[in-house]
Amino acid sequence: MGKVTGFLEIDRLEEGYEPVAQRVKNYKEFVIGLNTEQAKLQGARCMDCGTPFCNNGCPVNNIIPDFNDLVYRGRPQDWAQAIKVLHSTNNFPEFTGRICPAPCEAACTLNVNNDPVGIKSIEHAIIDRAWAEGWVQPQPAAVKTGKSVAVVGSGPSGLAAAQQLARAGHAVTVFEKNSRVGGLLRYGIPDFKLEKSHIDRRVAQMQAEGVEFRTGVLVGAMPAEGAGAKVTNDAQLTISADELKSQFDAVLLAGGAELSRDLPVPGRELDGVHFAMEFLPQQNKVNAGDTLAQQIRADGKHVIVIGGGDTGSDCVGTSNRHGAASVTQFEVMPQPPAVENRPLTWPYWPIKLRTSSSHDEGCVREFAIATKAFTGSDGKVSGLKTVQVEFKDGKFSDVPGTERDYPADLVLLAMGFVHPLETVLRAFGVDRDARGNAKAGTEDGSGYRTNVDKVFAAGDMRRGQSLVVWAIREGRQAAREVDRFLMGDTTLPR
Numbered sequence: 001m002g003k004v005t006g007f008l009e010i011d012r013l014e015e016g017y018e019p020v021a022q023r024v025k026n027y028k029e030f031v032i033g034l035n036t037e038q039a040k041l042q043g044a045r046c047m048d049c050g051t052p053f054c055n056n057g058c059p060v061n062n063i064i065p066d067f068n069d070l071v072y073r074g075r076p077q078d079w080a081q082a083i084k085v086l087h088s089t090n091n092f093p094e095f096t097g098r099i100c101p102a103p104c105e106a107a108c109t110l111n112v113n114n115d116p117v118g119i120k121s122i123e124h125a126i127i128d129r130a131w132a133e134g135w136v137q138p139q140p141a142a143v144k145t146g147k148s149v150a151v152v153g154s155g156p157s158g159l160a161a162a163q164q165l166a167r168a169g170h171a172v173t174v175f176e177k178n179s180r181v182g183g184l185l186r187y188g189i190p191d192f193k194l195e196k197s198h199i200d201r202r203v204a205q206m207q208a209e210g211v212e213f214r215t216g217v218l219v220g221a222m223p224a225e226g227a228g229a230k231v232t233n234d235a236q237l238t239i240s241a242d243e244l245k246s247q248f249d250a251v252l253l254a255g256g257a258e259l260s261r262d263l264p265v266p267g268r269e270l271d272g273v274h275f276a277m278e279f280l281p282q283q284n285k286v287n288a289g290d291t292l293a294q295q296i297r298a299d300g301k302h303v304i305v306i307g308g309g310d311t312g313s314d315c316v317g318t319s320n321r322h323g324a325a326s327v328t329q330f331e332v333m334p335q336p337p338a339v340e341n342r343p344l345t346w347p348y349w350p351i352k353l354r355t356s357s358s359h360d361e362g363c364v365r366e367f368a369i370a371t372k373a374f375t376g377s378d379g380k381v382s383g384l385k386t387v388q389v390e391f392k393d394g395k396f397s398d399v400p401g402t403e404r405d406y407p408a409d410l411v412l413l414a415m416g417f418v419h420p421l422e423t424v425l426r427a428f429g430v431d432r433d434a435r436g437n438a439k440a441g442t443e444d445g446s447g448y449r450t451n452v453d454k455v456f457a458a459g460d461m462r463r464g465q466s467l468v469v470w471a472i473r474e475g476r477q478a479a480r481e482v483d484r485f486l487m488g489d490t491t492l493p494r
């Protein structure tokens with residue numbers, strides 16, 4: 001373990017942020033990671049508990065006490081070993097070390113006292129040093145199997161699966177309908193949370209390991225109308241599900257859960273009411289140097305973001321960078337407590353008020369509020385009609401006398417995602433579960449298999465809207481099942 005008395009002597013240290021006035025001027029990352037000495041002190045605080053709740057709280061089961069100890073020891077060879085430990089469970093710690101909500105820290109035993117080990121900041125420090133030192137190198141398979149796998153979708157689940165399968169010796173081709181690789185890492189999560197050079201660097205590593213990427217290729221079909229028709233799709237080429245099944249020995253569907261939840265109230269058709277996932281991808285494309293015919297902009301506008309989660313928060317941060325006149329975020333649920341009831345919730349993920357770095361950049365937050373209508377003139381939105389709601393007996397009801405009008409020139413709908421695009425699953429004949437996701441279990445030995453022969457599913461496409469770390473886990477586990485299907489057995493880790 002780290003320092004035996006470390007947790008008694010050393011305080012938790014948060015990563016720093018560039019000042020708000022500075023960071024809202026651009027789209028660059030603004031988190032100031034721990035330096036080697038600070039990471040060592042955080043590592044020293046780990047108690048290496050007999051039951052490491054952190055390891056269980058982490059969806060990829062990172063072996064946290066081991067890398068904490070290595071970082072505490074602090075010699076170059078210890079750091080080099082720390083990245084090996086980290087990579088043994090997580091293909092992409094540079095993503096999770098930046099944007100994971102860190103359920104591991106909620107589960108840390110020190111969180112009983114509200115000062116968990118800064119696990120995520122240590123992970124961030126390890127992988128950034130590993131890249132800087134040249135410790136992250138391609139690991140091409142020594143022996144090729146002669147088997148081929150198509151992965152549909154290049155988000156974190158598709159990427160993790162593709163890397164595992166290529167390292168197992170299979171010929172892997174990743175199909176992506178958008179013009180760049182990365183899924184929501186690329187076109188959902190803003191650059192100020194995750195700069196895209198991190199994805200490019202991994203893609204280069206994976207290409208050197210033999211993975212082929214075919215971008216701008218749609219597998220199956222897109223919906224012709226409705227919310228599904230607004231999903232980002234840059235494809236110039238289409239390949240049918242049958243072609244894919246005949247050309248490859250196995251197919252893994254990792255297309256995400258792309259159908260945004262709509263708000264079908266009067267005035268929804270007005271110009272200026274958009275899905276978050278129309279707004280956010282455009283800014284990421286502009287940051288990447290693309291020229292768009294038209295961009296949804298927030299400059300000088302009163303912006304209302306409907307939806308209190310991460311996607312909504314990303315809309316807040318992007319609107320402030322555009323120079324919005326005001327930004328207000330609505331959440332239909334009541335405001336949660338600032339501090340959770342820890343004896344009741346630990347080591348699980350608690351419901352509590354979470355204030356993101358985007359909120360700190362300027363945003364009014366309204367809770368327990370529902371939008372009844374969008375109002376406007378000449379086809380353009382100019383406001384919203386709202387009411388306060390209470391959640392009783394499993395349903396929301398309006399609180400009489402709380403009706404209110406809000407001015408708005410831009411409304412962004414960030415109310416989550418319903419399920420994957422039905423057209424893609426239908427093209428393969430894949431059964432859907434009760435929530436509309438690809439139906440497949442996760443059990444060791446037969447998991448991730450759909451009802452269709454040699455077709456597997458993982459990530460948000462299988463589990464519904466989730467987190468990057470869960471997508472990585474599913475991609476790794478699905479790769480193991482695909483490898484077992486192709487070879488009769490597998491040595492890939494679960």
Ligand SMILES: Cc1cc2nc3c(=O)[nH]c(=O)nc-3n(C[C@H](O)[C@H](O)[C@H](O)COP(=O)(O)OP(=O)(O)OC[C@H]3O[C@@H](n4cnc5c(N)ncnc54)[C@H](O)[C@@H]3O)c2cc1C
Binds near residue numbers: 176255467
């Ligand atoms: C705005 C936003 C912010 C988020 N922030 C965070 C965060 O901070 N931390 C966190 O942990 N999680 C966050 N998430 C959630 C996280 O991004 C997702 O859970 C994760 O990316 C899911 O990974 P995936 O690989 O399953 O799917 P995705 O990342 O959705 O990737 C699926 C890919 O498949 C492609 N595809 C789909 N169908 C086809 C087809 N038919 N043919 C070819 N290609 C296809 C899509 O174009 C897409 O590129 C955020 C999500 C959003 C929307």
Ligand code: SF4
Binds near residue numbers: 096
């Ligand atoms: S991946 Fe997320 S949950 Fe796991 S150790 Fe890293 S920050 Fe914690």
